Amino acid sequence: MNAFIRIGQVRVLGALALATLLSACGGGQTPPVAQGSPETSGQGAAAAGGDGGQINGAGATFPNPIYSKWFSEYTKSHPDVRINYQPIGSGGGIRQLTAQTVFFGATDGPMTDDQLRTAPGPILHLPTVLGAVVPVYNLPEVTAELKFSGPLLADIYLGKVKKWNDTAIAKENPGVKLPATDIAVAHRSDGSGTTYIFVDYLSKVSPEFKQKVGVATSVNWPVGVGGKGNEGVAGVVKQTPGAIGYVELIYALQNNIPYGSVKNKAGAYLKASLESVTAAAAASAASMPADFRVSITNADGKEAYPIASYTWILLYQSPTDKDKGRKMVAFMRWAITDGEAYAKDLGYAPLPDSVVKLEQDALGKIQVQ
Amino acid sequence: MALSPTGRHRAGWADPLFRVGTGAVAVLVIAVVLGILVVLLNDSMLSVRKFGLSFWRTRTWDPVAGEFGALPFIWGTLYSSVLALLLAMPVALGIAIFLSELCPRWLRQPLAFLTELLAAIPSIVYGLWGIFVLAPAVRWLEVHTPEALRRTPFFSGPPLGVGMLAAALVLAVMVIPFTATVAREILKAVPVSQREAAYALGATRWEAIRLAVHYGRIGIVGAVMLGFGRALGETMAVTMVIGNNPQVALSLFAPQHTMAAVLANEFTEAADTLYLNALVEIGLVLFIITVAINGLSRLLIWRMDRTRARPTVIKTVPLAA
Numbered sequence: 001m002n003a004f005i006r007i008g009q010v011r012v013l014g015a016l017a018l019a020t021l022l023s024a025c026g027g028g029q030t031p032p033v034a035q036g037s038p039e040t041s042g043q044g045a046a047a048a049g050g051d052g053g054q055i056n057g058a059g060a061t062f063p064n065p066i067y068s069k070w071f072s073e074y075t076k077s078h079p080d081v082r083i084n085y086q087p088i089g090s091g092g093g094i095r096q097l098t099a100q101t102v103f104f105g106a107t108d109g110p111m112t113d114d115q116l117r118t119a120p121g122p123i124l125h126l127p128t129v130l131g132a133v134v135p136v137y138n139l140p141e142v143t144a145e146l147k148f149s150g151p152l153l154a155d156i157y158l159g160k161v162k163k164w165n166d167t168a169i170a171k172e173n174p175g176v177k178l179p180a181t182d183i184a185v186a187h188r189s190d191g192s193g194t195t196y197i198f199v200d201y202l203s204k205v206s207p208e209f210k211q212k213v214g215v216a217t218s219v220n221w222p223v224g225v226g227g228k229g230n231e232g233v234a235g236v237v238k239q240t241p242g243a244i245g246y247v248e249l250i251y252a253l254q255n256n257i258p259y260g261s262v263k264n265k266a267g268a269y270l271k272a273s274l275e276s277v278t279a280a281a282a283a284s285a286a287s288m289p290a291d292f293r294v295s296i297t298n299a300d301g302k303e304a305y306p307i308a309s310y311t312w313i314l315l316y317q318s319p320t321d322k323d324k325g326r327k328m329v330a331f332m333r334w335a336i337t338d339g340e341a342y343a344k345d346l347g348y349a350p351l352p353d354s355v356v357k358l359e360q361d362a363l364g365k366i367q368v369q
Numbered sequence: 370m371a372l373s374p375t376g377r378h379r380a381g382w383a384d385p386l387f388r389v390g391t392g393a394v395a396v397l398v399i400a401v402v403l404g405i406l407v408v409l410l411n412d413s414m415l416s417v418r419k420f421g422l423s424f425w426r427t428r429t430w431d432p433v434a435g436e437f438g439a440l441p442f443i444w445g446t447l448y449s450s451v452l453a454l455l456l457a458m459p460v461a462l463g464i465a466i467f468l469s470e471l472c473p474r475w476l477r478q479p480l481a482f483l484t485e486l487l488a489a490i491p492s493i494v495y496g497l498w499g500i501f502v503l504a505p506a507v508r509w510l511e512v513h514t515p516e517a518l519r520r521t522p523f524f525s526g527p528p529l530g531v532g533m534l535a536a537a538l539v540l541a542v543m544v545i546p547f548t549a550t551v552a553r554e555i556l557k558a559v560p561v562s563q564r565e566a567a568y569a570l571g572a573t574r575w576e577a578i579r580l581a582v583h584y585g586r587i588g589i590v591g592a593v594m595l596g597f598g599r600a601l602g603e604t605m606a607v608t609m610v611i612g613n614n615p616q617v618a619l620s621l622f623a624p625q626h627t628m629a630a631v632l633a634n635e636f637t638e639a640a641d642t643l644y645l646n647a648l649v650e651i652g653l654v655l656f657i658i659t660v661a662i663n664g665l666s667r668l669l670i671w672r673m674d675r676t677r678a679r680p681t682v683i684k685t686v687p688l689a690a
């Protein structure tokens with residue numbers, strides 16, 4: 001999930017430019033900077049040199065802004081811990097972790113049983129923050145905010161509901177005068193955790209969607225136009241009257257894109273907000289499996305927004321480098337407690353307290369001695 | 370005399386060393402190309418074994434079910450590139466001819482500079498321009514297409530803005546500076562004696578230009594092929610406006626997909642082994658098609674080169690007595 005207009009990445013870009021400049025000034029005498037984010041490796045060169053003790057991770061792009069924030073804040077209070085994160089996508093993160101080229105991975109969709117089997121050791125899923133997906137649409141004639149149900153969204157994305165004045169849409173929106181415009185469906189073209197959350201939800205509420213499309217980061221869409229990234233989908237929706245699409249909640253909030261509300265399992269129409277996303281997580285915390293590989297779409301609870309999901313950091317249960325393991329566990333304890341304070345400012349929903357407790361216990365089980 | 374112009378003794382090993390050095394660099398290119406081929410083959414083995422040649426003609430691309438076929442992507446790549454070439458070639462040649470033959474001297478440098486500047490714009494910028502400026506304009510055009518045309522297979526489908534037409538237009542704009550700049554250099558290299566001879570024989574300006582273009586035709590074909598290669602491989606700008614829907618459609622309004630675009634879109638999140646292998650095989654297919662097209666253009670140039678040996682007959686209108 002990439003939104004390239006994020007502050008965190010802009011800063012990294014700036015640092016990259018600076019690093020390039022600096023090395024240019026050095027007249028080629030400075031050795032090439034070690035692989036990794038220029039930010040951290042720059043500090044590394046200043047402090048200790050080499051990559052001694054640097055913890056490398058890679059994975060999902062969606063949580064990159066908050067991870068970058070966490071790592072830089074944490075290094076301020078713990079100068080001996082340097083964590084370097086490459087947002088290369090969830091799939092890439094899982095691959096690199098399995099190949100043990102990075103110390104930790106990060107993913108927006110839990111690893112499958114097959115993927116866990118191919119890994120050289122048991123891997124733990126550790127939830128960090130939550131994200132949500134919202135439906136966005138473009139109907140200039142309609143001023144009222146539209147309401148959707150899960151089965152309705154599934155039928156639209158299956159190509160069964162073709163016009164905006166279809167009775168299925170009118171049923172959810174009594175009193176709204178709907179135009180006879182064709183629905184132009186837009187979806188993500190790039191493999192993405194956003195798509196994973198969205199189709200996971202649609203598959204839960206529509207057996208037909210589950211059978212015809214299924215759940216993955218990229219799927220074979222029966223209809224519609226693919227836009228690259230949140231900005232691509234938002235672009236198509238903005239330019240095309242009659243279009244519907246789905247984007248990350250953060251992206252819609254930061255860019256002031258209006259979005260519709262969705263009917264949850266309890267039958268309440270909810271507009272996604274950071275609170276209703278945390279509520280969805282809290283509602284399902286009681287039934288949280290021990291390995292945290294849980295989908296919280298279509299969660300129970302009147303306050304729970306139905307298209308929400310955790311994002312995870314992946315760690316080996318018995319890390320080979322015990323010293324790095326200890327540092328990483330300490331960092332994780334900080335992240336899910338003090339670190340969560342940074343979540344809301346960056347547009348992420350923080351973990352509910354009940355999940356933080358469960359995770360504290362899980363962190364204690366990582367073998368670092 | 371074993372003295373170089375600077376007066377020092379000429380080192381006997383400098384020439385061989387230079388030859389070995391440049392030779393090594395040239396060999397390196399071949400090694401890199403072969404290396405790419407080996408890696409592509411190796412990393413796509415699973416998919417090559419499973420799907421065989423049917424990979425080239427299967428229309429399904431379903432990561433969930435594990436069924437992969439490249440046909441929609443091959444079609445989209447070739448269709449968009451050919452359309453872009455058809456749109457770009459007349460404009461690029463027009464620019465080249467105007468700059469080298471007809472342009473007033475004071476305008477020549479600024480115009481050439483601006484053309485080359487187009488080539489320096491990053492493709493993500495073209496892509497954003499495509500989404501926010503071009504796609505709405507294309508959509509307007511699609512909405513106002515006469516009904517009779519809309520019924521033909523070339524213009525069918527709902528007006529979305531993004532789609533094959535938008536992609537071909539963006540590609541055309543991106544290809545123009547390459548083709549125009551190289552073609553202008555070719556025309557500049559046509560000996561003045563050729564033109565003077567044409568004028569001496571009583572040729573008009575139009576005929577003299579035709580002669581110059583004819584003289585430089587091999588280089589111009591090369592310039593066009595350079596643009597074609599650029600269009601085949603272009604990724605970011607295309608994926609932002611083509612609609613990324615893997616289907617084989619004639620319609621210019623339909624969202625389609627290309628090989629480079631599917632790689633850029635899906636590679637990062639593909640964790641499944643067969644899925645990754647299928648994506649690498651798309652890269653292999655793109656590699657094979659690029660090599661084939663380059664080979665064909667070589668063949669074309671070679672054949673033209675052979676006909677060049679014959680004297681060129683330019684028909685001139687006899688001067689009025």
